[in-house]
Amino acid sequence: MKRGLKKLTPKELSKLNIIVNGKVVRSFYSDDGDVMASPSPTYKQMKSFANKHKIIYALDGTIVKRMPLGGRELYLFREHHGISTKMSEAIREEAMMLNDSIKKKVFDRDGKKCAVCGSTEKLCIDHIFPVSRGGFTQMDNLQILCEKCNIQKSNMAMEEFHLWRINHGKTD
Numbered sequence: 001m002k003r004g005l006k007k008l009t010p011k012e013l014s015k016l017n018i019i020v021n022g023k024v025v026r027s028f029y030s031d032d033g034d035v036m037a038s039p040s041p042t043y044k045q046m047k048s049f050a051n052k053h054k055i056i057y058a059l060d061g062t063i064v065k066r067m068p069l070g071g072r073e074l075y076l077f078r079e080h081h082g083i084s085t086k087m088s089e090a091i092r093e094e095a096m097m098l099n100d101s102i103k104k105k106v107f108d109r110d111g112k113k114c115a116v117c118g119s120t121e122k123l124c125i126d127h128i129f130p131v132s133r134g135g136f137t138q139m140d141n142l143q144i145l146c147e148k149c150n151i152q153k154s155n156m157a158m159e160e161f162h163l164w165r166i167n168h169g170k171t172d
Contacts, residue, residue: 004094031055043070122147
């Protein structure tokens with residue numbers, strides 16, 4: 001039985017990695033590059049977003065011609081054009097695959113220090129390519145980051161994070 005992200009189709013995985021103006025899209029985005037923050041917006045949030053923008057796209061690129069009225073209609077629209085319940089569950093399962101045995105192996109392999117700043121305080125395991133964007137929980141996609149670097153990295157891939165650090169003058 002497939003678990004985690006392995007149960008998603010290539011099309012579903014590709015939806016997890018759409019970026020507009022440097023921001024990862026989780027639900028809807030506009031023709032001018034604005035991205036809605038919520039992965040499961042309410043009707044009120046959708047209406048507010050629609051009032052600000054001429055054209056709105058769903059995660060799969062579908063133009064939103066008529067606003068889903070909320071409730072079941074909004075749920076079905078998201079299931080067909082955004083991150084579905086199946087995709088959300090797959091992301092949750094993949095993240096839960098990071099167990100104590102894998103964590104110990106990563107700490108032993110990486111020398112118990114942050115891969116970015118070298119700190120040895122408040123360390124945690126990070127997915128180099130985030131699970132929320134299709135990254136798997138496997139040894140070559142895991143690293144150690146300190147709490148500060150991990151929070152700053154958020155759901156960026158490491159390449160994006162390094163560019164972000166350069167653009168924000170963050171050097172250690």
